[in-house]
Amino acid sequence: MPTAVATKTKKAVKPRKPVTRKPAKRVTKAAIKPGSAKTKSHDASDLKITKIDTSYQGMNLQLPWTESPFFKQILEKSGLDSETKKLVQAYSDDGFVVVDLDIPNFDTLAQNIQNLFDKDNPPRRIHDAFAFSEDARMLAAHPKIMDLLQLLYQREPIPFQTLNFLYGTEQGTHSDAIHFYCYPERFMCGVWIALEDIDETNGALHYYPGSHKLPVYDMATLGVVGSDYMLEGREEEINMTEYKKYEQLVQALMEAQGFEKKHLYVPKGKALVWSANLFHGGDAISDNTRTRLSQVTHYYFDQCTYYTPMLSDPYMDEGRIRWRDIYNIATQKEVKQYYCGREVKHTVRNKETKW
Numbered sequence: 001m002p003t004a005v006a007t008k009t010k011k012a013v014k015p016r017k018p019v020t021r022k023p024a025k026r027v028t029k030a031a032i033k034p035g036s037a038k039t040k041s042h043d044a045s046d047l048k049i050t051k052i053d054t055s056y057q058g059m060n061l062q063l064p065w066t067e068s069p070f071f072k073q074i075l076e077k078s079g080l081d082s083e084t085k086k087l088v089q090a091y092s093d094d095g096f097v098v099v100d101l102d103i104p105n106f107d108t109l110a111q112n113i114q115n116l117f118d119k120d121n122p123p124r125r126i127h128d129a130f131a132f133s134e135d136a137r138m139l140a141a142h143p144k145i146m147d148l149l150q151l152l153y154q155r156e157p158i159p160f161q162t163l164n165f166l167y168g169t170e171q172g173t174h175s176d177a178i179h180f181y182c183y184p185e186r187f188m189c190g191v192w193i194a195l196e197d198i199d200e201t202n203g204a205l206h207y208y209p210g211s212h213k214l215p216v217y218d219m220a221t222l223g224v225v226g227s228d229y230m231l232e233g234r235e236e237e238i239n240m241t242e243y244k245k246y247e248q249l250v251q252a253l254m255e256a257q258g259f260e261k262k263h264l265y266v267p268k269g270k271a272l273v274w275s276a277n278l279f280h281g282g283d284a285i286s287d288n289t290r291t292r293l294s295q296v297t298h299y300y301f302d303q304c305t306y307y308t309p310m311l312s313d314p315y316m317d318e319g320r321i322r323w324r325d326i327y328n329i330a331t332q333k334e335v336k337q338y339y340c341g342r343e344v345k346h347t348v349r350n351k352e353t354k355w
């Protein structure tokens with residue numbers, strides 16, 4: 001499993017055009033206690049990379065074992081110690097875990113990441129900072145995170161993109177499975193790291209425990225042909241139009257199904273791992289003087305195929321699937337894709353190549 005973070009080679013990834021907003025000072029208010037709403041967290045320090053037999057009655061399903069219908073049986077015979085069992089059980093039940101990363105020199109690292117943002121006209125987010133920031137790359141491929149994900153998925157984790165935020169995103173609730181997904185299903189997750197204290201006023205992350213157990217909804221569920229936007233070169237436009245319908249669906253789902261909204265009020269250094277279909281988003285910022293420095297890394301796992309659901313219609317024509325080329329931030333290599341153990345090659349479609 002790749003844990004070492006190489007320091008030399010850099011991939012020329014062009015960060016996306018940043019969205020700018022007014023600069024604000026980074027103020028930490030002594031009166032506000034981060035983590036005051038008590039977020040239970042686990043210690044990620046002593047995890048042993050344990051290879052677990054994820055089969056049940058000779059069947060090894062193409063699903064993360066934590067999301068398998070045989071999870072209980074597999075966990076019982078896993079041989080994991082009781083603390084690790086609790087952590088894995090929590091991930092299976094809730095779709096997330098909060099962990100202490102306990103990274104040395106964390107303040108320097110956080111400061112280095114803050115320095116990536118232009119002081120006078122800071123972008124609200126930096127896409128794929130790992131390409132030019134060793135700190136962002138180190139966080140994305142951190143051994144503690146890689147070990148934890150290896151445990152939870154029993155496959156090699158593939159960090160494939162980083163997002164650094166200076167401010168709260170105020171992003172509507174969603175499941176990442178609408179943006180990037182895979183087959184076999186559910187082999188994807190996000191790791192969100194607080195690079196400064198997070199509380200009620202600086203736009204905390206929110207999430208709905210247990211919501212990962214819902215089906216994966218896509219644009220076609222709403223009767224929308226997302227691939228048309230790709231064919232017509234209107235990829236950006238779908239976000240402003242049909243995606244709003246998706247956000248409305250999610251709101252209605254959370255309410256109708258009675259999921260409880262939780263907020264990640266944590267001190268810097270804590271990380272939340274969310275599973276592929278856990279619904280989450282960014283809270284409103286109530287204090288505009290506050291930043292919310294953070295990093296999200298999205299991970300796939302090996303032996304899968306990878307695609308963008310919002311622009312795909314697998315059941316239309318011969319199957320319109322917007323495949324993704326994946327670069328592994330940890331190994332610094334392009335990732336081979338597999339279907340049931342067989343290597344497969346896809347063409348990443350766009351307006352020119354069509355289907």
Ligand SMILES: O=C(O)CCC(=O)C(=O)O
Pocket residue numbers: 163165168169170171176190204205280281282283294296
């Ligand atoms: O940081 C946030 O507020 C949400 C980010 C998010 O949803 C993501 O990166 O997948």
Ligand SMILES: [Fe+2]
Pocket residue numbers: 174175176190280
């Ligand atoms: Fe997300």
